Amino acid sequence: MQFGIFTVGDVTPDPTTSRTPSENERIKAMVAVALKAEEIGLDVFATGEHHNPPFVPSSPTTMLGYIAARTERIILSTSTTLITTNDPVKIAEDYAMLQHLADGRVDLMMGRGNTGPVYPWFGQDIRQGIPLAIENYALLRELWRKDVVNWEGRFRTPLQSFTSTPRPLDGIPPFVWHGSIRSPEIAEQAAYYGDGFFANNIFWPKEHFIRLITLYRQRYAHYGHGTSEQAIVGLGGHIFMRKNSQDAIREFRPYFDNAPVYGHGPSLEEFMAETPLTVGSPQQIIDKTLTFRDAFGHYQRQLFLMDHAGLPLKTVLEQLDILGEEVLPVLRKEFAVGRPATVPDAPTHASLLARRDAEASAVPAPVLP
Structure with a gap:
């Protein structure tokens, strides 16, 4: 079971001081959060990709490459990479390059994005969001798995005898998760390829995500990748x-009330009752997180959002210390209890390489005449 954090990289005024960090401060704060994540023993740091204010992470590979040079162990991921408005050729090149620089500590979460205006900024039509996601990802897989690609589709110019460089590290493409808040088509796509499915599990009641994850698990088994319980799920x-x-609720309430995605709607208490948002003591965080397994089955990756809504960096780092000292050890222990041996871990570069080598060594030698 992997545990980590993800950031959306919002630049939001602190409602308790009215101070808005500069873009430089916010970018450096995200790096500090990533370094702290490795220090406390988390497995994954993930950054979103946004191209509009009030967000700053427009170039995930730049940020993750910088973090890779300053870390040794933590997996560097996206949350998400925009498969609709990025050219698949550029994704293939950028993330293969990052994979080499990070010695394989890289995976991606593909998504369509949730900001409509981004599409025309990159020459695309939001009404084609699902077809774009499907076609672009099909091309990306070919670029990573074939040394020479010939391609013709609906949404980009054809490719003739094209080779994406650099090639994936050790010939193993980064593992891909498909992230979705609401689209069953994306769950179907993840199942078709045997990739991971990441249900963001914020904003909506658990019943909504249960439907998406159940669909993904059923279709994963349908396509012959394993049993439904062996599907690769992240939350x-x-x-x-x-x-x-009481202290947690009192301190967090002004941030919730003014958050770009939460504020000016249901109360904090109503939102906590209806969604996975948890504000409370470390034990309450543990108890609520453990209910996810009851709702969604055994899963492979749990990422927390912790630096949203204008929280100052000092507070976020304090939160991470509590997570590492009081919450993470208990979650690791409890999630391991009763976990069937047939449920796989989340794939990593090392595990994918080992599996490929094992499969290659198991192939019988040709019989010579």
């Missing part, structure tokens, strides 16, 4: 904690 979540719940 998001949003947490804030202090030693006691």
